[in-house]
Amino acid sequence: MNLISTLIDKITANNLWDKEFVLQRNEFLKEKGTIDTNLYLVVTGSLRIFVVDEFEEHTIRFGYKDNLIASLDSFLNEQPSDFYIQALKKTTIKSISKKKYLSFINSSQEYKEIWLSILEKFVLQQMERERDILTSSPLERYRRVLKRSPKLFQEIPSKYIACYLRMTPETLSRIKKS
Structure with missing residues (x-):
């Protein structure tokens, strides 16, 4: 059972989505220094979540069809996010909205358990990603992401995947060819 699909179906069945809107290519849903406490469902298209240091961008996560995304730090602590x-x-x-979402989650033990399971899986994924970045070769990182998220390579341009995998686009291209 896919817990995220189950949660999306429950929110949809209860007619809880606040609004639907379209972002154009390269348009920002959220920018650094802003507070965003909404949870989003990607209906079509794709997004990236990233931070910028003084030298470069660092892609943290992607969202594409049927994914839930949020600026999770801002969603949880209601503070500005980087x-x-x-x-x-x-x-x-x-x-x-967070208020409507939490009201929904707290309305049922089943929904609370689904949300907790989703958060647990997310934390474990982030820990695995961090370990991969720190200890794995570029080839190993590529193989793990390909195994874990094959759809990523169909939905996201290679230059962003390379950034996510902490390698140059040229390195990713060589790995994909070999």
Whole structure:
């Protein structure tokens, strides 16, 4: 059972989405220094979540069809975030406010358990990603992401995948060819 699909279906069945809107390619959903406490469903298209240091951008995560995304730090603590969320192509999104979402989650033990399981999986994925970046070769990182998220390579341009994998686009291209 896909817990995210189950959660999306429950939100949709209860008609809880606040609005649906379209972002054009390269348009920002969220910029650094802003507070965003909404949860988003990617209906079509794709987005990236990234931070910028003084030298370069660092892609943290992607969202594409049927993914839930958020500036999770801002969603949880209601403070400004250093994250940007940007459309990589024309993207249709639905949103639900934190207040409405938490009211829904707290209305049922089943929903609470689904949400907790999703958060646990997310934390484990982030830990695995961090370990990979720190200890794995570029080839190993590529193989793990390909195994874990094959759809990523169909939805996201290679230059952003390379950034996510902490390698140059040229290195990613060589790995994909070999």
